[in-house]
Every structure is written in structure tokens, then in C-alpha cells.
Amino acid sequence: MYRRLLSTLQSATLRLDTWIHRALPQDFNPLYYTGGLANLFLTILVVSGILIFLYYEPSLEGAYASVEFLTRDVPYGVVFRGVHRYAADAYLVAILLHLFRNWFTDRYREARDSQWLSGMFLLVVSAFTGFTGYLLVWDERAQLLTSLTVQALQSVPLVGGWLVRVFLGGPGVNDTTLPRFLYLHVGPAMTLYVLLWWHYVRLRHPKIWPPAVWVLFSLGLLFILTSALPAASGHPAQPGASPEGFPVDWFFLWPYVLARWLAPGWALALVVALVAYGMVIPYTVRESPEQRGLRALGQAVVVEENCTGCELCYYDCPYNAIYMVPSPYPGKSRAAANRKLLAVVVDSRCVECGICIGACPFEALELPRMLDKDVQQRIQRGARAPAPATS
């Protein structure tokens, strides 16, 4: 059932691509660059965020006024604020597209789990950073989000009170709360770059930037959104006031939209459960490659006698699964006799794609269940077969 759903989703995802390719060349399909687009929006967020940071005053009295000053009186301040706000939305949309595309196209299993896990952490930290960004404006919406969050944290058993203190810097909102929120916005944003290192560490040449045309399109889209719907604050937060409703970006703050029907504690529990499920997705599908209808050709094996240490496979492996080590003993073939290096396959990273076999001119790599000599035989059979009779 679950399997059939996944394969339907995979089919639908790739069907969408064929429609896009009717309008765009293959390598300009924006869905192939969701990761690069997310990175583009993150860069825009960092740059616009630094400019906003210069004007922001993290205090209960001054926060709202400083944001209003930036919006009204600073030249182009409203543009920076709008770009920061819409880039955050676009960033999250890009991340979610990236997540679903890689999920539905089977790019998360086995050796690829490291990218999936780091991606889940990136999603959680990004969403948290976006959420604290809403608090910094310190308008009615921020106040309501704060009180809902406090309620949710308080309902956590055992450590609830402690979590609230960590979040607010005291038992209730006080003078240290907004500096703390500012840290909770900027600190996790920096953590994103550590997580991105993890996200990229097993990838050779990661695609971290979309084609120029999509960079320009995204920037243009942000500016158009900013001028059409300028980012604005709600009413300033009043101590003791209990605001009721406000417009929210539902895909960003959906747990808070849920809080209308659900106790905040349960909304938090739901978020935690979803994230926990997300983390184990790569390990939920336990079937063997054969059961998934794949030919399991086995992980690449180095034929040590033939390896010349030329590094061609090392540079072509897309998953950094091949390491070059100092050769412990000479090879047997004439080309390999004086080698300085030897290729070694890291099993836990190999996805059995065989790209290293295509790279090797010395017959020093093999996929165990699709050997070079068998392929050569089949090629010769195909090339030499007599002219086919009438079919």
C-alpha cells in the first residue's frame, strides 16, 4: 500500500517533469535545482538580514519602533524588510520541494541517508529560525505566538518550566526576552551553515546554485512581491493584551493554526512526531533491492592488480565513495607496477551506480554482478548478430 503510493508519487513527479520540458530545456527545469534555489534564498536572507540587523533594537519598548523606523524612514528599508520576509517564505517552499522531490524519486535510501538526515535537521532549524523571525517584530502576532509557544512548552512533562525559562529568559516576558529572541534568530541561522557542510560532505560538486536565469527570476519575484504586498507589522504588542486572530503564512506557522482546534501541547507533540518520523524515513523501507524491482549489482570493487592510482574514478565518483591511499604494494599489470596510490571504495557510501567503472581505463574496477567481460560479450553478440529475419 505504502509502496504503491510511493511509486505513484514517483510517477507523478516525473510526469510533471515531462510537462515542464515541453516549455523549458531539460537542464533549466527549476525542480532540478530546488536545493540550489534554497541556497540562493538563504544567501539573500543572510545579506538582507545583516542590513536589517543594523537598525534593529532588541528591547520591549524599542523593537516595534525600530522596525517601523526601518520600514518608513530608512531609504529602501521597506524593500530590505520585504525581501527578507518573502525570501524566508520562498526558502521554506524550496526546502519542502527539495524534500518531497528527493523522497518521491527514491534519493534517500541506503547510502544517501546522511543527506536525508542532515536535510531534516536543516528543515527543523530553518523553520525555527523563521518562527523566531516573526517574534522579533514584537507586534500583536508576535505576542500571540509567544504566548502559544509558552503554553506548548509548559505542557511538556518534567522539563516544561525549564524550557519556558530558556525561551523567554525568565518565568515571563522580561527585558532580556527580545535580546534572547534575537539570538534565537541569528544563532540557528549560523548553525545552518554547519549543517550544510554535513549536507554536502559526501557529495562531489554539489549543485549549490541554480542557473543564472533562475537567480534573476527569483530576485525579480521577490522585488515584485515586496512592492505588491509590502511587509507590515500588526498593532504594537501591549502588555496584558490577548489578541485573537491575525493573518499568518499557514505553511510556515501551521502548528499555530492548528492551535485553534488543538491544545498547544498537542500541536507541539504533533510537530515532534512528524520530525521524528521524517528522521526514520530512510530506515522504514526494509525490503531488499530485488523486492524493489532493482537489479542489485553489488558495490564497486577495486581490482587491485590493475589499479594504477590515476585518480580518474576518485574525481568522477559523485558520492566521494572512493579514496586514494598510498599504495601498500605494487600492482601486477605493467601500468600498475609503479603506482604511488591505490583506490579504495568506502562501502557505506557506494550506491552501486558504476560511474567509477566508466571512468576507469585500466579495468581496475568492477560491479560484482555485471562484469566487464560479460558486457563485452553481450556487446559483441549484439554487434555481430546476423541480419534479422522478417519479424
Next chain:
Amino acid sequence: MATLPEGTTHTQTDTAPPRVVGFLCDWAVRSEGLLNPDDTLVGMPHVTVLRVPCSGFVKPSWLELALRSGAAGTFVCGCPMGDCLNREGNWIMEDRIDQLRKRLSRQKVDPERVAFFAFGLHDREPFLRAVAEFVEKLRGSGGKR
């Protein structure tokens, strides 16, 4: 150029269609019902297609071997450019084929006998059309060896 009317099949009396050996990535065109048990394409018995785990698995020396062994042409079909399951197998293969073509033309072998295609899961018809066109082109060039 000898072209066949729609719906007819090749016969021995006709000039025999040029033999082609191709490589098809497992993740590109859906291969269910595409191949006969002897690796030939359904409806095109002169085209042998070997399924490979990724287009980047193909050694350029295999393409040369196919040409040397008597095939008029050889091709590799990978996923759409940018959508390789293994991230960059099809870019790498396209690059290797470019290099092979240059080497072939230095050896006075027609580089047009080697082709690279990129088609996705749902692109069976465009893939078959591309193969048919490739075969026709080879036939037009007289199957130079």
C-alpha cells in the same frame, strides 16, 4: 536515403538495417515491455540495448568495441540532464562521449556513429523515435565502417 513507409517491417530483400548497440540507464526510460529476451528492442530487432545501472557506468571503450565488432552505430541513453539519480552520471557520460567523438574523428571514423540521448521515465515514445531517427541517419550514411 532509404526510408520505409509507416507500418512496414524490414525484410531481407531490403538493404539490411544497420546494427546498433545501445546502453539504457535503469532509471531513464521505463524498460518494462521495451526489450525482447535477447536484449533487442521490441519492433527493432537490429537494435540491441543493454540495461546499465547508470549511463555513467558505460566505458567509452565499450562503445569503441561495439563499432569495431561490426555495429554501424552505438548510443547511450541516460536520464534527463540535471535529473541523474546518481547526480551527475549523465553529464559525465555526455562529456566522455564528446571526447570519444573527437578521438574517433582523428581516427577517420565518422563521430556521428556515436550518440547520447537523455530521456525520463515517461519518455518511451520520444526515446523510440530518437533511436529510429538514429538508425535512419546511419542508413543514410551508408553504414560506413
